[in-house]
Amino acid sequence: MAHFTVIGLGRFGIAASLELIHLGHTVTGVDRNPKIAELYVEDLTQSIICDVTDEHALRELELAASNAVLVAIGEDLESSLLCILALKNLGVKEIWVKASSKAHHTIVSKLGVARIIHPEEEMGVRIAQALNYPMVNNYLSIGHGLYVVDIEVKSALHDQPISTLLSKTQGDVDAILVKRGRETFIRLSDDFLLQEHDTFLLCGTREALEQIAPRLV
Incomplete structure (x- = not known):
């Protein structure tokens, strides 16, 4: 405290x-x-x-x-x-x-x-990002061009391995963790299966995250 x-x-x-x-x-x-x-x-x-x-x-x-x-x-x-x-x-x-x-x-x-x-400016940026990428619940800039995004897994990705989502951006986007109910998974292999309503944290450059945004819908 x-x-x-x-x-x-x-x-x-x-x-x-x-x-x-x-x-x-x-x-x-x-x-x-x-x-x-x-x-x-x-x-x-x-x-x-x-x-x-x-x-x-x-x-x-x-x-x-x-x-x-x-x-x-x-x-x-x-x-x-x-x-x-x-x-x-x-x-x-x-x-x-x-x-x-x-x-x-x-x-x-x-x-x-x-x-x-700059609260008004920072909130304006967040609102614009939310409008542009409605699948992203939240995002955080951590410097050096890197962002952490918090997404909710939709039905299209249910039972899909992480590699399906990150296949074309491997190395540019890292899977940090998956929150599923009260469980948290932090050691994520490429064959880890996502489930609908999982909370999924990704880290990467804005360009790389924008590339995979269409797959998150």
Whole structure:
């Protein structure tokens, strides 16, 4: 279990906070609006009212003890930047920042934060991928042009060996695991038989995964 601090309890900030709690972590939520902070007193581990642009006020929260601090301040660019600078001065090393514009991203990138997030843009990409490949439940970019995709096996692949699916892309796409009910299979041979409704994880380049997409329908 880890402890996180989320600064800015708008829709994005509270969604991230509640999901972290759902995953078993503790979360301190911080907002300068008393009504918003009080609204989530029962939902978060702590909900604190604080002027996040005031370094002295932030110092009292002992944020350096958090595994990471997420700055989820929305459109207020000045407040976001002042908050980040204060966190850096306080020795917080793992700072994640929600950027609301290219200008915001450009400035924040100069401040040495751990990660800059563009939630609307990233969700737009995910929606486009889902529309383009409806057979893919989820996907994750792992860098260097590689992706992990999560698919549900359809009836056309029932009782078919993995080699049938990957025959023309062997080496470009790797089968990671198959989830079948409560069972998980991780050492997958070429003759492993897929069953309808299996959850199948594949890893490969986008080009290779696109090649086999028609076979997943």
